[in-house]
Amino acid sequence: MTDVTDLNDDQTEGGQELQLRADTDPLELLREAGAVLRLPEGPALDPADISTEVGEDETMIINMGPQHPSTHGVLRLMLELDGETILRTKPVIGYLHTGMEKTAEDLTYVQGGTNVTRMDYLAPLFNETVFSMAVEDLLGVELPPRAVWIRMLLNEVNRVSSHLLFMATNGLDLGAVSMMIYGWRERELVLAFLEKVTGLRMNHNFIRPGGTAADLPAGWQDDVLELCRVLPPRLDEYDVLLTGQPIFTERTQGIGVLTKEQAIALGATGPVLRSTGVDWDLRRDQPYLAYDEVDFDVVIGTCGDAFDRYAIRLEEIRQSLHLMEQIVDLMPKGDYRAQDKKVTPPPRGRIDESMEALIHHFKLFTEGFKVPAGETYVAIESPRGELGCYLVSDGGAKPYRMHIRGPSFVNLQTLPVMLRGGLVADAVAAISSIDPVMGDVDR
Amino acid sequence: MTDIAEVDGDETTVEPEPPNVHGCPAESVRGETVVHVDVAAYEALVKALHDEGYTFCADLCAVDHSANPTRVLPDGLGPERFEIVVTLRDMAQHRRVRIRCQVPGAAPTVPSLFGVYPGTEAMEREAYDLFGVLFSGHPDLTRILLPEGWEGHPLRKDYAHGKVPVQFKAPQGARHA
Amino acid sequence: MGIEQLNHNFLTGNLENLVNWSRARSMWPATFGLACCAIEMMATGAANYDLGRFGMEVFRASPRQADLMIVAGRVSQKMAPVLRQVYDQMMEPKWVISMGVCASSGGMFNNYAIVQGVDQIVPVDVYAPGCPPGPETLIHAILTLRTKIMDGEIVARRAETGAGAQLHLPPPAPKARPAGDTPVKLLVR
Numbered sequence: 001m002t003d004v005t006d007l008n009d010d011q012t013e014g015g016q017e018l019q020l021r022a023d024t025d026p027l028e029l030l031r032e033a034g035a036v037l038r039l040p041e042g043p044a045l046d047p048a049d050i051s052t053e054v055g056e057d058e059t060m061i062i063n064m065g066p067q068h069p070s071t072h073g074v075l076r077l078m079l080e081l082d083g084e085t086i087l088r089t090k091p092v093i094g095y096l097h098t099g100m101e102k103t104a105e106d107l108t109y110v111q112g113g114t115n116v117t118r119m120d121y122l123a124p125l126f127n128e129t130v131f132s133m134a135v136e137d138l139l140g141v142e143l144p145p146r147a148v149w150i151r152m153l154l155n156e157v158n159r160v161s162s163h164l165l166f167m168a169t170n171g172l173d174l175g176a177v178s179m180m181i182y183g184w185r186e187r188e189l190v191l192a193f194l195e196k197v198t199g200l201r202m203n204h205n206f207i208r209p210g211g212t213a214a215d216l217p218a219g220w221q222d223d224v225l226e227l228c229r230v231l232p233p234r235l236d237e238y239d240v241l242l243t244g245q246p247i248f249t250e251r252t253q254g255i256g257v258l259t260k261e262q263a264i265a266l267g268a269t270g271p272v273l274r275s276t277g278v279d280w281d282l283r284r285d286q287p288y289l290a291y292d293e294v295d296f297d298v299v300i301g302t303c304g305d306a307f308d309r310y311a312i313r314l315e316e317i318r319q320s321l322h323l324m325e326q327i328v329d330l331m332p333k334g335d336y337r338a339q340d341k342k343v344t345p346p347p348r349g350r351i352d353e354s355m356e357a358l359i360h361h362f363k364l365f366t367e368g369f370k371v372p373a374g375e376t377y378v379a380i381e382s383p384r385g386e387l388g389c390y391l392v393s394d395g396g397a398k399p400y401r402m403h404i405r406g407p408s409f410v411n412l413q414t415l416p417v418m419l420r421g422g423l424v425a426d427a428v429a430a431i432s433s434i435d436p437v438m439g440d441v442d443r
Numbered sequence: 444m445t446d447i448a449e450v451d452g453d454e455t456t457v458e459p460e461p462p463n464v465h466g467c468p469a470e471s472v473r474g475e476t477v478v479h480v481d482v483a484a485y486e487a488l489v490k491a492l493h494d495e496g497y498t499f500c501a502d503l504c505a506v507d508h509s510a511n512p513t514r515v516l517p518d519g520l521g522p523e524r525f526e527i528v529v530t531l532r533d534m535a536q537h538r539r540v541r542i543r544c545q546v547p548g549a550a551p552t553v554p555s556l557f558g559v560y561p562g563t564e565a566m567e568r569e570a571y572d573l574f575g576v577l578f579s580g581h582p583d584l585t586r587i588l589l590p591e592g593w594e595g596h597p598l599r600k601d602y603a604h605g606k607v608p609v610q611f612k613a614p615q616g617a618r619h620a
Numbered sequence: 621m622g623i624e625q626l627n628h629n630f631l632t633g634n635l636e637n638l639v640n641w642s643r644a645r646s647m648w649p650a651t652f653g654l655a656c657c658a659i660e661m662m663a664t665g666a667a668n669y670d671l672g673r674f675g676m677e678v679f680r681a682s683p684r685q686a687d688l689m690i691v692a693g694r695v696s697q698k699m700a701p702v703l704r705q706v707y708d709q710m711m712e713p714k715w716v717i718s719m720g721v722c723a724s725s726g727g728m729f730n731n732y733a734i735v736q737g738v739d740q741i742v743p744v745d746v747y748a749p750g751c752p753p754g755p756e757t758l759i760h761a762i763l764t765l766r767t768k769i770m771d772g773e774i775v776a777r778r779a780e781t782g783a784g785a786q787l788h789l790p791p792p793a794p795k796a797r798p799a800g801d802t803p804v805k806l807l808v809r
């Protein structure tokens with residue numbers, strides 16, 4: 001067997017790793033201790049404030065991950081510890097870097113959805129939605145109302161399944177193993193509905209530029225209302241199991257605290273930002289799809305700790321169910337995709353009848369449609385925060401540049417701030433409360 | 444063309460074309476303000492916008508325009524190889540602005556926005572990693588997504604996709620010779 | 621006193637078969653969920669599809685305690701050495717299921733960042749296609765692996781290839797026994 005130390009040498013990530021405090025530039029330490037406080041509004045940090053009581057030879061750098069049961073995927077955390085207390089943290093990412101932005105330049109706009117959907121793999125329909133919206137913005141295509149409402153319905157269903165997975169993994173990380181089983185039991189119901197509509201349990205490639213791939217199946221209203229009927233009592237079960245329970249509250253209250261200024265300065269969005277008390281939700285403040293025609297509450301926390309984020313997501317499931325009920329009532333009739341022949345493929349039956357339909361189908365699926373030159377940035381509210389797509393087109397059939405602003409990528413920057421001064425066990429709770437998805441972080 | 448700014452929630456006023464923002468040429472693209480700037484005026488513009496109320500940096504990314512030379516820029520601004528695109532948000536007034544900074548390919552160095560928006564730390568590292576754009580004043584400009592010893596910057600247009608040719612083996616006992 | 625008199629209270633079998641039977645029915649997977657396939661792996665472990673009926677619900681975080689590595693998800697260039705290190709830390713006998721097309725062949729990501737098939741790094745026993753493979757496909761892969769274990773073919777093949785790493789260790793020297801002793805006598809004593 002090869003010597004373990006040899007392997008370790010091959011696997012250092014060099015400059016990406018954390019160095020001992022003794023080896024670190026004091027300015028760097030200053031930055032880590034209170035970078036956000038260098039904003040004009042905050043007090044300046046005095047170098048004497050950095051605690052130096054601990055002797056330099058007493059701290060240890062511990063590596064957590066990338067293969068670790070509690071880091072939510074392949075996240076590597078380097079922690080400098082004094083005993084069990086975390087002094088400094090450095091997340092090292094890139095272990096799931098897939099080159100999706102490069103691959104996107106090689107796929108047509110029709111194929112782009114398959115690539116984008118695998119970024120945030122817990123909320124695939126959101127990735128597809130933001131990509132399709134960016135393409136449609138450049139194309140100038142107007143969507144029929146039913147397509148918009150179907151997208152909204154699927155987005156909310158996906159939000160429910162993503163938050164249920166958060167409940168499950170959050171519970172598992174904190175030791176409530178039965179929560180894992182309950183969360184997945186509920187998620188299977190939602191995935192069954194998604195499988196009925198889109199054909200797949202995950203990575204659906206259903207929301208495409210121009211609308212959706214197919215219409216909702218007959219009887220979908222009953223399925224959605226069944227979900228809305230079955231889930232709320234189970235959510236109450238989770239309340240009993242977790243929210244009021246002393247062990248859970250001890251492990252999450254006061255853990256991973258973030259202030260408003262820190263969150264905004266670091267670019268955090270989604271439940272992480274809302275837990276600090278900032279009232280910001282893109283669905284309400286910069287409405288897209290048809291969110292200005294439905295009624296829902298934006299859930300905000302007060303303390304900015306892990307418990308608030310858990311409670312926000314639990315309540316957001318309820319709000320999404322409420323939204324789904326409204327969508328069932330308000331869903332308009334009509335086409336599920338824009339009838340622009342250059343963009344959306346013809347129905348399969350027409351291909352046998354019409355030469356023109358056959359040619360359109362062929363051209364769309366081989367060459368794809370051309371998008372006028374330009375650039376655009378579209379952002380939506382995914383379960384993790386602001387998911388944005390910056391798309392540059394040069395007039396061809398493939399994107400010139402597609403950049404996805406991943407919410408988890410930016411939210412992870414709050415981790416060093418959250419973990420400072422906490423215990424190693426609290427690190428697990430804090431990471432779990434951010435709910436990062438490494439596909440989104442590394443792309 | 445009247446532009447009902449769909450990104451600004453409740454307002455339904457017609458937005459006049461803003462000629463410039465803090466001295467830099469701007470245009471209105473489908474209801475959104477896009478400011479064009481070069482490296483020299485970049486930092487001052489960002490600070491001015493931050494003081495104006497754009498306290499949230501939504502996104503910072505780089506684009507390599509070497510295969511796209513025909514894009515249109517306002518007068519007085521020469522197109523360069525790289526572009527740094529920054530999207531800023533004003534949460535109080537529900538506004539959004541996009542800054543496009545032209546960065547020459549020969550010496551791609553840009554001032555870092557870390558001092559104004561600490562959240563750009565990871566985004567700038569990503570732009571450095573994938574494009575090779577250097578950010579002066581960035582506290583930790585190392586590769587973030589790729590392994591440390593990686594050579595090259597993959598998202599540049601002169602970097603190949605790295606595709607491995609896929610070999611399909613003929614099935615055993617083919618029916619046709 | 622022959623076997624006929626034991627009134628069918630005993631099962632007899634080949635020791636190797638018994639060992640393979642128990643190995644196949646309590647394979648403990650190592651947590652190596654990387655991307656989307658990891659979610660389907662968790663779904664397979666959850667109540668609806670339940671890996672517990674195969675003895676596999678305990679996902680061990682430590683590779684020292686695991687025998688099965690289900691590589692679930694795309695392996696990036698940065699992750700490849702980690703994958704090999706975790707595989708090396710597992711003890712024999714160990715098996716690898718490559719779950720999903722990204723792990724099997726690079727999947728839809730034929731580019732600079734993804735290893736084109738995890739079999740470039742570790743020897744794979746069963747490939748499960750799908751993007752992501754549904755829980756049924758993963759269970760089918762696990763059952764396929766189980767039949768392979770029962771056949772004993774894997775252990776034989778591993779001996780040839782030196783556990784996939786071309787390691788051919790010299791067999792341990794037999795312990796010296798006092799002349800004249802036979803094993804039966806040792807038991808009687």
